[in-house]
Amino acid sequence: MLAAAPRLGRRPVWAAVVVLVAAFAVAPVLLSHDVYSYLDYARLGVVHGLDPYVHPPSAAPSDPVYAEVEWTEATSAYGPLFTLATYPLAWLGVGAGIAALKVAAALSVLGLAALAGRLAAWRGADPARAVAFVGLNPLVLVHVVGGAHNDGLAMLLAMAGVAALLAARPASAGAALVAAAAVKASAAFLAPFAVMASLRQRLVADSATNLCRGGISGTGALVRLLAGALAAGLTIAVAAWLAFGWDWVGGFGLAGENQGRTSHMAIPVTVARLAGVDADPVRAVAAILYAALAAGLLAWTWRGGDWVRAAGWAALGLLLATAWLLPWYLVWVVPLAAISRDRPLQLLTLALTAYQLGARIPL
Numbered sequence: 001m002l003a004a005a006p007r008l009g010r011r012p013v014w015a016a017v018v019v020l021v022a023a024f025a026v027a028p029v030l031l032s033h034d035v036y037s038y039l040d041y042a043r044l045g046v047v048h049g050l051d052p053y054v055h056p057p058s059a060a061p062s063d064p065v066y067a068e069v070e071w072t073e074a075t076s077a078y079g080p081l082f083t084l085a086t087y088p089l090a091w092l093g094v095g096a097g098i099a100a101l102k103v104a105a106a107l108s109v110l111g112l113a114a115l116a117g118r119l120a121a122w123r124g125a126d127p128a129r130a131v132a133f134v135g136l137n138p139l140v141l142v143h144v145v146g147g148a149h150n151d152g153l154a155m156l157l158a159m160a161g162v163a164a165l166l167a168a169r170p171a172s173a174g175a176a177l178v179a180a181a182a183v184k185a186s187a188a189f190l191a192p193f194a195v196m197a198s199l200r201q202r203l204v205a206d207s208a209t210n211l212c213r214g215g216i217s218g219t220g221a222l223v224r225l226l227a228g229a230l231a232a233g234l235t236i237a238v239a240a241w242l243a244f245g246w247d248w249v250g251g252f253g254l255a256g257e258n259q260g261r262t263s264h265m266a267i268p269v270t271v272a273r274l275a276g277v278d279a280d281p282v283r284a285v286a287a288i289l290y291a292a293l294a295a296g297l298l299a300w301t302w303r304g305g306d307w308v309r310a311a312g313w314a315a316l317g318l319l320l321a322t323a324w325l326l327p328w329y330l331v332w333v334v335p336l337a338a339i340s341r342d343r344p345l346q347l348l349t350l351a352l353t354a355y356q357l358g359a360r361i362p363l
Helices: 008-027 034-046 080-091 095-121 126-135 138-147 151-166 170-183 185-213 222-242 249-260 267-275 279-302 307-321 328-332 334-338 343-360
Strands: none
Touching: 008 095, 008 126, 008 138, 034 080, 034 095, 080 170, 080 222, 095 126, 095 138, 095 334, 126 138, 126 222, 138 151, 138 328, 138 343, 151 170, 151 185, 151 328, 151 334, 151 343, 170 185, 185 222, 185 279, 185 307, 185 334, 222 267, 267 279, 267 307, 267 328, 267 334, 279 307, 307 328, 307 334, 307 343, 328 334, 328 343, 334 343
16 A cells, blocks of 8 residues: 555545554554553552652552563663653553553554654655555554554654754754653654754854854754753653652663663574674674764764754664664654655665564564
């Protein structure tokens, strides 16, 4: 349907997206129990009076959701904005709480598809194809909607930041990007490209102002981007401090600890396994190559390259380099690839989808 989307038009594509997203939203939780951890952390805080950034689920084994939690000894690795947003769910029953999280995941994917369609139109790409690229991706449907992972919400906020910056609303963009990282730290990969694009926009604008007005500098997009980010960051930090003290800061450290683990189908781990060598050197080489890629992409953006395309390649590179690759992580790159106007990026994203599809969805 992706290839036929431009001929079919928006209505048939949207009909298919809505039907499939709704179907996976009402299905049982699929292939991962992380969503039960989301609810358990909320119940730790609200019902049991325990800080989820200090106490793991095993601190309250009598809780009715505990039996479904897989990572029973892990404290929360999620951002404080997400944790606080889930607290009201603690007053619901387990079934209602999980249903609410599945609805939130479904709405996040629908929002991502809608944003992709709008941004694609702004950028001269086909909006129906962009909607299909996001909303009909099988990993997004099965894992983000079916598994109710919060990566969809984090990327919805991140893409709202992309939309705001493209619409010349840098303060809103900064706030949205900070909010995305405060849901899940992985969304922060977009921030350097937004900053670089804003910095270049300011320098270009200031250069034109200097030529036309004898050296009077304009305020530029960068100042407003940083002001919006600072305002959102301070607001979230104060709310998180009131709820958790400074313990929530450790959650971002725990998110980074995932790189100390390996998943069987991560690309560096797979390469090491096929080559019959130890995984650690391959992981180190992958990290070095990704650092070089990110630096090159930022330099390209500085020279006037399309920062959205650069961010898309950075997301894909991160997925290829990480030793801890899970199928729902593909939602980090899918919406950026959808609006990128970059065919190699889109084809490689589809190839990685196919690779994870065969490995991660039992057929």
